[in-house]
Amino acid sequence: MSDIRTQSLQKPVTVAEYLFRRLHQIGIRSVHGLPGDFNLVALDYVPKAGLKWVGSVNELNAAYAADGYARAKGISALVTTFGVGELSAINGVAGAYSEHVPIVHIVGCPSTISQRNGMLLHHTLGNGDFHVFANMSENISCDVAKLVKPSEIAYQIDHAIRECWIRSRPVYIWLPTDMVEKKIEGARLDTEIDLSEPENDPDREDYVVDVVLRYLHGAKNPVVLVDACAIRHRVTEEVKRFIEKTKLPVFVTPMGKGAFDETSEHYGGVYAGTGSLPEVAKRVEGSDLVLSIGAIKSDFNTAGFSYHTSQLNTIDLHSDHCTVRYSEYPGVAMRGVLRKVTERIDMSKLSITPSPPVENAVAENRDDSQAITQAWFWPRVGEYFQEGDVVVTETGTANFGIWESRFPKDVMGVTQVLWGSIGWSVGAAQGAALAVKDLEQDRRTILFVGDGSFQLTCQEVSTMLKHNLRVTMLHYRTLHPWYGRGLQRYHPLELYRYPRGLWRQGRPVSEVRHQDKG
Template identity: 40%
Template structure:
């Protein structure tokens, strides 16, 4: 019987499952393990640290369907724990492979480095047992292929992280390779008659509904049902909304797509329409407080059918052990559109809209209240958009997205700094899918990141990985001069919400980019248009790609500031790095550093709308900007100085 090394078996199996690249950091207990990555046909990425590597693997997995991370025992794996927890919370299928000390050292309870020096070797695995859905401690060569396959199967079934320990003395141990001849199967274990019973109940509700709607949440991605949901949306033409987690998973150009439902913070007409619905088909529910606008958009239980991983819920009746991944395709095959309700005329419901620069006065300062709807014009089909926790994360929710555009937005874990490494991983996955002609027929696309200064400082090193691998990433950095969301919540004038002023525009050069980069700055819409030049084209999502070359300035717009707004661009080959100097106060105010006008009624109304929509308990608008004056009087340099902007 042909044999293969343990490490070779593991990495070949991962490649079969769709992994093309492996993230991680080398360490003494995984070095020999890494020798087998490239021979298996995989690409070694190599990240700045384990936390970033795990974030990147998460981003990769959400696009590619599975991702692999390699760390070393103890110090390495614990550095990745925060990211693994986030992947568990938001359902990213990450395979965490840990190189561990040899079995003799462990069995002899030897006192070695990367331990608590007490001979106990299982504590780190015990930690991961709470953060992963399956674990394997490879010990017996006779069982290793089966162990690996079982754990990887659970990773796919649950779309959550798994954990594999590979002792250093087992890396080159040879095991049978016969299992590699067949792919890992995901069996359907539910008898067909149970499916039929559930299906009959669903169809009965669908055919009797007179005011039906569709509500899509983010776990639909993990469940693998997006294509079927899209077919259902097209077949029925029923009004469709998503949660924040669900945005970017559907075709938002469809005429019956109406964006994110914000519950009690949404348009009254939308709330009334949804409240009156007699049937809500809800797919992939993920009802965390931050995904549901304080639970205000959770659909009425008695009028809803909820399709979860292994359950279908009819009101208070839960039918368990029925995978929605199998029941929904049967529903698509069985449904008769001649029996479903057709809205005629179709209801007049709001949709996400674009805002053109042509509709904005050229001499006005660039303001955040218009930023996101204008910025949506920059996106093109196939782009991946990431909005970091903070102001960008809320802003991207307002964008109308082109077809096949994926969105990463803060959902439940909300670990700031996640999005930069995740952008690296997502861009790599995107590149691999395009190269394999498996990306919606799209031959060129970008990964676009909007990130605040505080988040950027958390994981800035991953800019080096993006540059090193020449990934097609566009980064827009919004410099709020500190933790602005935290200032809105508490401690507006407190030093603990400040961060160090960085020369952000020197970051690309410092991290290895060519020094012949392009920079520019704008403060008004006219200046923005000048910078964009002929490269900027606006469309209305007719499917035509935007004629933007990545060797030219790329566009953005900016909030009005407590001081002059400045936008700075840096183009680094395929990487665009843009710095936006500003403050969230510009959502509500114009004015210079020393003077803040009393807000108008219109400004107060807008502030209230944004406040509740974003679920921030902000202080009175007239008092919010008071932190800027002490800031100026403190002697610290402003955004116009070299120290704070580059």
């Protein structure tokens, strides 16, 4: 029967070979993960496809590393075993889903025969339900491909990878042990997967472009606000071309830091509501039109939902819809809209107000004290950065502090503001540094991580050493008012405002613990 099913195949290849060759075709060069008895045979095909097996310390770190790799490379792959392995990784994959990071998560699982017979296998819950873990991952994946029918497997793999790329979110591929070496049609490998985004309906797109242009032409002091999804959905080049033509002032959010060249005369700084510098807040909140690109308006990203901008003065462009004031246009993606707006804008009708100057404010925060203040440290760090650096910041102090650092040209900011899983940054730095190495680029990866977070994932330093990665780690201990007693004394919204207030005052970190509010 096996021969009958495969004799019509033009170029028979095993499922594992097909899968890993597809990963290589889309640009992945290293695969993170851990071996387990349900994925061992599949892993033999990793080097055969021209891929490097990373071999992480544990599955959670592997998921964090795959997240960092994808942010720097565009997409990544993660391999775990059934049950115990995939559940250890699920937190990291959930973070990638939350923050629009594309990871192909491959799970080696028991054979279809074992599942059909309801065998009492290790790594199961002992209840005969082999789908329970896949069902868990379904909520944090934009596609779930269970590879159980050889005639459909090639299509399933191609579809999952395309969805991962287009929607910029994780996908889950379920690979039973008895499917790993099944033969499927390999002729499809001669044609690469079409990763181009679906085109907007021309009439709907033109209508949205006309509406956007009408408001842009009529505004007295418009500004551009770039957020994380502009990076995740790869429209930063469109943003660059738009700003080059219009010369409008452009600001970024904390999650969007690094999305635009901070050495540009049009760059105005980081806007985060009440967490912004006064001149930035005044400029953005005083605008009569905010062109928002790829917004994720989470609590940390908006400094406790403290935006003082009106939806009546806002145009929101997203990967799957656009909103102009209170009118929503589903299915109209931002890339096509940005391109046409750039082409058609009438510069004679555009009003332009210069951006506020942005500098690393080192001199004004220097004093004779031996205490290292937040106000001095983060601008000074901006002078340490070099063109092309990859800067990874951990949830907490570094996520907030990096706002004060002005990046040189082509610096990539890697931060997890929305999901905020402590310890993520160590694995992410390893993944990002490996991606840079795979790209054969001479770039530093610089990690800022606090003492507590580092303890969670410090084992991943061994992976950095094993692969000879270029990582500079700045490991610090900071006393924050929301740790310890301070957590009990503060209203949640104050968590975003208070530390930055201390930094602005230039008070030493050591005073935070001893000031009068605990």
